[in-house]
Amino acid sequence: MAFKRTPQVFSASINEVVIGTGDKAVTLGGANTFPLYTFDGKAKNKVAIGVEIFDHGVDTSVPGIAEYYSGAEGIGAIAKKASQIPGADFVVLSLEGADPNGENKSVEECAAIAKEVAGAIDCPLVIEGCKNIEKDSQLFEKLAEVLAGKNVLFVSAREEDYKRVAAAAVMAYKQKISAESAVDINLAKQLNVLISQMGIQPQSYVMNVGSAAAGYGYEYVASTLDRVRSAALEQNDAMLQMPIITPVASEAWSVKEAIVSEEDVPEWGPREERGIAMEVSTAASVIAGGADAVILRHPKSVETIARLVAALM
Amino acid sequence: MGRFVIIGERIHCISPVIRKAMEEMDPVPILKRAKEQLDAGATYLDVNIGPAEKNGVELMKWAVQTIQSEFDNVPLCLDTANRKAIEAGISVYNRSKGKPIVNSADAGDRIENIDLAAANDAIVIALCSKAGVPSDNDERMMYCQEMLERGMEQGMDPTEDMWFDPLFLVIKGMQDKQMDVLEFIKQLSDMGFKSTGGLSNVSNMTPKEIRPILDSTTVAMAMYCGLTSAIVNPCDRRLIETIKSADIIKNNALYADSFLEI
Numbered sequence: 175m176a177f178k179r180t181p182q183v184f185s186a187s188i189n190e191v192v193i194g195t196g197d198k199a200v201t202l203g204g205a206n207t208f209p210l211y212t213f214d215g216k217a218k219n220k221v222a223i224g225v226e227i228f229d230h231g232v233d234t235s236v237p238g239i240a241e242y243y244s245g246a247e248g249i250g251a252i253a254k255k256a257s258q259i260p261g262a263d264f265v266v267l268s269l270e271g272a273d274p275n276g277e278n279k280s281v282e283e284c285a286a287i288a289k290e291v292a293g294a295i296d297c298p299l300v301i302e303g304c305k306n307i308e309k310d311s312q313l314f315e316k317l318a319e320v321l322a323g324k325n326v327l328f329v330s331a332r333e334e335d336y337k338r339v340a341a342a343a344v345m346a347y348k349q350k351i352s353a354e355s356a357v358d359i360n361l362a363k364q365l366n367v368l369i370s371q372m373g374i375q376p377q378s379y380v381m382n383v384g385s386a387a388a389g390y391g392y393e394y395v396a397s398t399l400d401r402v403r404s405a406a407l408e409q410n411d412a413m414l415q416m417p418i419i420t421p422v423a424s425e426a427w428s429v430k431e432a433i434v435s436e437e438d439v440p441e442w443g444p445r446e447e448r449g450i451a452m453e454v455s456t457a458a459s460v461i462a463g464g465a466d467a468v469i470l471r472h473p474k475s476v477e478t479i480a481r482l483v484a485a486l487m
Numbered sequence: 488m489g490r491f492v493i494i495g496e497r498i499h500c501i502s503p504v505i506r507k508a509m510e511e512m513d514p515v516p517i518l519k520r521a522k523e524q525l526d527a528g529a530t531y532l533d534v535n536i537g538p539a540e541k542n543g544v545e546l547m548k549w550a551v552q553t554i555q556s557e558f559d560n561v562p563l564c565l566d567t568a569n570r571k572a573i574e575a576g577i578s579v580y581n582r583s584k585g586k587p588i589v590n591s592a593d594a595g596d597r598i599e600n601i602d603l604a605a606a607n608d609a610i611v612i613a614l615c616s617k618a619g620v621p622s623d624n625d626e627r628m629m630y631c632q633e634m635l636e637r638g639m640e641q642g643m644d645p646t647e648d649m650w651f652d653p654l655f656l657v658i659k660g661m662q663d664k665q666m667d668v669l670e671f672i673k674q675l676s677d678m679g680f681k682s683t684g685g686l687s688n689v690s691n692m693t694p695k696e697i698r699p700i701l702d703s704t705t706v707a708m709a710m711y712c713g714l715t716s717a718i719v720n721p722c723d724r725r726l727i728e729t730i731k732s733a734d735i736i737k738n739n740a741l742y743a744d745s746f747l748e749i
Binding site: 185359360361363364366367368371401405408409410411412413414 | 739740745
């Protein structure tokens with residue numbers, strides 16, 4: 175008997191969440207097949223790629239990054255350059271300078287930076303907080319207001335602050351949020367349940383189920399992504415059908431392979447190449463696991479992953 | 488494995504309210520019952536219009552469209568002895584949330600409902616009986632095989648689209664047959680088949696306060712044996728909590744602290 179191939183297309187699908195406005199708005203999610211299973215069905219939306227910049231600019235200790243952004247004066251110009259990297263779909267502004275244990279930039283200062291960034295780009299904007307629960311709640315409340323109408327995605331709403339973040343960003347200003355859990359499938363689902371029980375519609379939130387650089391506990395991320403996507407599609411679990419956004423850069427550029435200088439470990443070769451390799455391999459892995467959007471930093475990584483996505487989706 | 492499929496049984500013409508609504512084609516009571524069942528956790532809704540010999544075609548079309556348009560194309564189980572009415576219902580049925588289920592065929596007079604399901608790319612509930620209650624599992628299996636052959640001849644995918652009904656039996660009176668039914672579910676499951684059935688049969692004629700206990704215990708034991716669906720009253724909270732818990736234990740659904748609320 176001849177082999178009869180049956181495409182594995184599910185009646186369940188990943189929710190679609192739109193970020194940004196106008197022609198450059200990006201739709202995340204929509205899949206009804208397993209990631210990259212194009213033999214089962216064509217992906218509705220391609221994996222979106224975000225370029226991360228910081229409130230203080232970019233990491234100029236990496237030569238390729240410094241070179242790419244050279245001549246860009248001020249956060250607006252930097253944001254614009256970030257948005258112009260071939261393959262970039264959105265810009266991610268990380269407000270790490272707001273951390274009370276660091277520079278402790280004020281909410282107003284951050285709001286001014288965010289407004290400048292939003293004004294300089296026409297692609298969607300994603301805002302990352304400083305990871306301090308109290309400060310992030312204050313930041314997101316203010317930024318949701320000053321960025322009203324921009325359809326911004328706030329990363330992240332966690333178990334500790336989801337109520338405040340969801341109320342301020344989604345309910346008050348119709349922005350989008352990302353529910354964050356750290357490689358814990360049960361919590362990932364629970365957080366989505368709690369957010370939905372607030373009356374937040376599925377079109378208004380995505381999730382970040384955790385990330386790790388390849389080689390740094392990535393196997394846990396892989397199994398989490400697999401389990402989440404299988405629950406969403408095979409078990410039609412509405413509480414796990416949110417598109418997944420994975421911050422890759424922050425993980426990839428903070429492991430020793432991306433930090434240690436060439437002088438210290440000459441046999442490893444240039445630091446920059448190692449960082450790009452970490453970023454690209456981690457991003458490719460999470461895309462294979464089901465991420466609908468990744469956040470990257472190096473222009474070379476963005477270009478590489480964009481080529482991968484274009485070839486495979 | 489996918490989650491247990493709860494088929495809500497409460498849109499049934501045996502209920503005076505529903506009978507009246509169907510006679511008058513009044514959507515309000517029907518939509519109310521549909522909503523109650525969906526809110527309580529039903530996946531499919533059974534729509535039993537009775538024999539509907541006169542206006543079955545028109546009534547089933549109306550019921551399917553009325554319910555699906557209100558509840559995001561909720562999948563339905565079309566339940567009537569009137570074959571033309573089932574076909575008519577399927578002709579207006581939206582499949583985006585799941586295939587229609589033909590309720591039901593058996594190995595006797597109603598075997599042609601398998602052909603009907605096959606011709607319309609529907610799921611069929613295949614009751615493992617011919618006339619009356621099968622005396623033992625050998626007889627059940629014989630009927631199962633007859634229907635299986637019929638379905639396969641018609642090109643059905645028997646592991647997906649034929650849901651075998653072991654015929655749940657009333658405890659009060661047929662207590663000694665209960666383990667047979669469970670054993671048969673296990674046999675179906677081992678062969679890779681899906682199964683469903685009218686679960687509340689088991690607690691017929693027992694006191695009202697006892698029924699949820701017997702129903703939920705039966706469903707837990709049956710799910711352990713591999714039952715994949717049941718036609719039940721989703722508004723029975725104990726039963727639904729038991730099904731949801733069993734789905735968690737079977738790893739059919741991912742655990743979250745609020746799993747009983749969703």
